[in-house]
Each structure stands twice: as C-alpha cells, then as structure tokens.
Amino acid sequence: MAPASLRRACPLLGTYVDISAAGSDHRDLVAAVDAALAVVEKIHRLMSFHDPASDVSRLNREAALGPVAVDPWTWRVLDAAVDLNRRLRGAFDITVAPMLQDLGLLPSGADRAGSACAPAPSDTIELMSDRRVHFRHAARIDLGGVAKGFAVDRAVAMLRMRNVTSGLVNAGGDLAAFGPHPQTIHLRDPRDPTRSIGAIDIRAEALASTGGRFDPFTSAAIAPPAVIDPQARAPARTICGVTVRAPTCLLADALTKVVMIEGEAAAPLLDQFAAAALMVRADGEIVVTPSWQAARAA
Amino acid sequence: MSHWIKWTAPAAALVSVTSAAHAVQYLSVAQAQKLAFPSATGFVEVEAGRLWKAQAGGKAIGLFVFDRVIGKHLFIDYTVALGPGGQVHRVDILQYRESYGGEVRQASWLAQFVGKTGASPLEVDRDIRNISGATLSSHHVTEGVKKILGLYGHGAR
Numbered sequence: 072m073a074p075a076s077l078r079r080a081c082p083l084l085g086t087y088v089d090i091s092a093a094g095s096d097h098r099d100l101v102a103a104v105d106a107a108l109a110v111v112e113k114i115h116r117l118m119s120f121h122d123p124a125s126d127v128s129r130l131n132r133e134a135a136l137g138p139v140a141v142d143p144w145t146w147r148v149l150d151a152a153v154d155l156n157r158r159l160r161g162a163f164d165i166t167v168a169p170m171l172q173d174l175g176l177l178p179s180g181a182d183r184a185g186s187a188c189a190p191a192p193s194d195t196i197e198l199m200s201d202r203r204v205h206f207r208h209a210a211r212i213d214l215g216g217v218a219k220g221f222a223v224d225r226a227v228a229m230l231r232m233r234n235v236t237s238g239l240v241n242a243g244g245d246l247a248a249f250g251p252h253p254q255t256i257h258l259r260d261p262r263d264p265t266r267s268i269g270a271i272d273i274r275a276e277a278l279a280s281t282g283g284r285f286d287p288f289t290s291a292a293i294a295p296p297a298v299i300d301p302q303a304r305a306p307a308r309t310i311c312g313v314t315v316r317a318p319t320c321l322l323a324d325a326l327t328k329v330v331m332i333e334g335e336a337a338a339p340l341l342d343q344f345a346a347a348a349l350m351v352r353a354d355g356e357i358v359v360t361p362s363w364q365a366a367r368a369a
Numbered sequence: 370m371s372h373w374i375k376w377t378a379p380a381a382a383l384v385s386v387t388s389a390a391h392a393v394q395y396l397s398v399a400q401a402q403k404l405a406f407p408s409a410t411g412f413v414e415v416e417a418g419r420l421w422k423a424q425a426g427g428k429a430i431g432l433f434v435f436d437r438v439i440g441k442h443l444f445i446d447y448t449v450a451l452g453p454g455g456q457v458h459r460v461d462i463l464q465y466r467e468s469y470g471g472e473v474r475q476a477s478w479l480a481q482f483v484g485k486t487g488a489s490p491l492e493v494d495r496d497i498r499n500i501s502g503a504t505l506s507s508h509h510v511t512e513g514v515k516k517i518l519g520l521y522g523h524g525a526r
Binding site: 078079081082083086089105241244245246257259267269278279314335338349350356357358359360361363 | 465508514
C-alpha cells in the first residue's frame with residue numbers, strides 16, 4: 072500500500088487543534104484523525120470553564136455542597152492535578168480560577184462567590200471512589216493548565232491505537248509527536264510573535280510553551296501571560312516565556328506554569344519529571360536546562 | 370544538574386519565522402466536503418462558492434458552508450457541515466494564514482487578498498509547519514460558526 076498522509080485542523084480548546092498523521096492507508100488515516108479529533112472534542116466538552124454543562128462547571132457549582140460524579144477522564148486530570156500540586160509544592164494549582172476571573176482572563180459568571188479571591192487550601196479537592204469529587208472548601212477550578220496537554224496525549228494515544236505510524240498533534244503550541252522520525256518545531260519568540268527564537272527536533276515526546284497570549288485579530292502585540300503565581304496571587308512577570316519538553320504533554324503543559332513562577336529554582340523539579348526547559352528571561356537572555364538539547368544530540 | 374546554561378540557537382533557525390506571513394493549507398473545499406459527508410453522492414451548489422446541499426440518492430443529507438473570517442491580521446478559511454436537523458456536524462479549517470507586524474497594514478499587502486476565493490491558493494511565503502509559542506485564539510472562527518448556525522441552522526430541507 073502507498074504511504075498516505077493527512078493534516079487537519081479544527082477550532083477546539085480555545086485554539087486550533089492541528090493533527091498531522093502518516094500511515095499506510097488513506098481511508099484508515101481519515102478514520103484515525105476523525106477519532107483523535109473526537110477525543111479532543113470530548114475533552115473540550117468535559118473540561119471547559121465556559122460551558123455550564125461541563126464537568127468543570129458542575130464541580131464549580133456543586134462539589135462544595137456534596138460529591139459530584141464526573142467522567143473518568145475528568146477524574147484522571149483532577150488526579151494528576153492534585154498529584155502535581157503536591158509534588159510541585161503548590162507552584163501548580165488549579166484553584167486559581169477566581170484570580171483569573173478578577174484579571175478578566177476568565178469570565179465572571181453569576182456563580183461568583185464574591186470574597187474567596189485566594190487559592191483554596193491544598194487539601195480542597197477530595198477524590199472519592201466511583202469517580203466522585205468533593206470540594207472540602209469553597210473553590211473554583213480551571214483545568215486550562217492541564218486539559219490541553221491531556222487532550223494532546225489522548226489524541227496521540229488514539230492515533231497510535233489506530234495504527235498511525237507517525238504524527239503530530241498541536242493544540243495551540245502544546246504538542247506531542249510520535250513515530251520513527253524527529254519533527255522540527257519552531258519556537259515563537261514570546262517577546263515578538265513575528266520571530267522565532269529557534270527550532271528544536273522532537274521525537275516521541277511532548278512540548279508545551281507559555282508566554283504572552285497572541286491574538287492576531289486584535290493586535291500584533293502580546294498580552295501579558297495568563298499564569299498566576301498561587302503564592303503571590305498575581306500574574307507571573309519576571310520571565311517572558313517558557314517551553315518545556317517532557318514525556319507527556321500534560322506534564323509539559325503543567326510544568327510550563329511552574330517554570331514561569333519559580334524560574335531557575337524549578338530545575339530540580341524538571342529533573343524529577345525527566346523534563347527539560349527553555350526560558351526567555353525578562354532581561355532577554357535565553358537559558359536552558361542541561362538536558363534541553365543533550366537528549367537530541369545523539 | 371540543576372544549573373541553567375545560556376542557549377544559542379543554530380544560526381539557520383533564527384531567520385525562519387521572520388517572513389511577513391505564513392500559510393498552512395489543510396484541505397480543499399472538495400476534500401472537506403468528502404470528509405464531512407462520506408456517503409454523499411453529490412453536492413449541489415446553492416450559493417456560488419459558499420453553500421452546498423449534500424445529497425445521497427437524491428435526498429438532502431446536510432448543508433456544507435464555506436466561510437472566511439477576516440480579522441485585522443489574519444485570514445482563515447473554514448467550513449461548517451450541518452446535519453439534516455441543522456446541527457453542526459463538523460468544522461474544518463481549510464487554510465490558515467497568519468500575518469505579522471506593521472507591513473500587513475499596508476493597503477497593497479492587503480489588496481492581494483481581495484477577490485480571492487477558496488479555489489485560489491494564496492502563496493504567502495513559507496509554510497512553517499509546527500509552531501510552539503503564544504497561543505492563537507480561535508474566538509473568531511467560533512463566532513463565525515455561530516453566525517452560520519444562525520443563517521442556515523434551520524435544517525437542510
């Protein structure tokens with residue numbers, strides 16, 4: 072059979088989800104990419120902060136009152152988020168939603184509790200049996216920091232399950248590649264979206280970036296990053312942008328936020344997760360952890 | 370192993386995104402139609418270049434709409450397939466053009482897009498396949514899909 076390739080994009084997760092895939096049969100490839108996009112769509116539906124019917128919205132409305140049953144995937148992302156919160160010493164926190172709302176980065180609905188503009192205590196999220204979730208304290212969560220990465224990971228898993236030989240799933244810069252050949256990824260300069268600060272080859276791993284938000288519809292300028300320091304309760308500002316490479320996109324996605332906040336102090340945490348990072352500092356210096364390019368030198 | 374080192378990118382990589390714009394062509398209109406309605410036996414053009422009725426064995430099985438969002442600096446071609454009940458069946462980005470900086474505000478640069486249709490491929494510099502960096506908002510396409518639903522979401526028959 073002749074090798075086939077396919078590339079599609081759909082507006083999902085607030086950005087463009089771009090899937091390219093190569094395999095042996097065009098028809099199988101079409102079905103595989105369809106299935107992968109359906110996976111992303113499902114995660115979008117479950118974990119949207121904006122959709123009142125999502126698991127996240129249901130949790131934000133009801134979980135402080137009593138246990139709420141959620142989809143197995145939502146449960147998995149919450150489980151990962153709680154674990155990361157513990158292992159990253161609070162530098163990663165999904166309960167910063169009220170602060171994002173105050174800054175206008177998330178919509179403020181009628182459900183605003185008013186006063187609670189602080190991260191919830193770290194024991195807030197109780198993961199119970201039968202995929203039920205209970206908030207021990209009043210809280211609002213936003214899975215924006217991990218859901219995109221999780222969606223990329225699940226889409227890759229679906230493509231592989233469908234015998235796609237190589238591919239790349241890119242959800243607005245949170246991406247993962249698989250297959251025998253390295254793929255070149257350009258890194259946008261967080262200070263100037265018209266420029267690239269360089270490129271990196273990845274193979275069978277994930278990459279995520281955090282920095283300014285770029286909306287070419289309204290302006291060629293960069294908006295401040297939407298990363299909140301849970302301790303300082305303010306946007307992280309000392310670093311312009313961060314790119315993390317890690318075994319999974321969920322991890323890469325979450326770790327970008329941690330490096331944005333902790334800066335160079337995050338290096339031991341990156342090591343712990345077999346991850347590497349590139350950081351564009353406010354003074355313009357670009358620095359990397361030692362394993363950033365060593366992994367690809369071979 | 371916990372110190373950071375200064376990074377110098379390979380010189381060749383540094384120049385690559387600094388072009389005025391880049392474009393990614395995903396699908397043609399015909400490819401998107403086929404993906405959206407694999408069982409269709411034909412597409413009847415209702416509005417030239419914009420609206421088609423998907424048919425299978427003489428029966429309407431849905432609508433297919435081509436639209437373009439034109440923002441200040443960005444041009445996106447996309448299609449919306451609507452099922453027989455008028456519900457969104459699928460959305461596909463056909464072509465994605467990203468333009469940058471002050472040079473695109475010049476009328477002459479913008480003029481090159483006037484009158485183009487989905488059938489006219491626009492050659493805009495190089496195609497940078499994969500980018501990680503600032504997140505691009507898909508807000509306007511989402512608004513466009515809502516607009517299309519308002520126009521055509523009343524059912525295909």
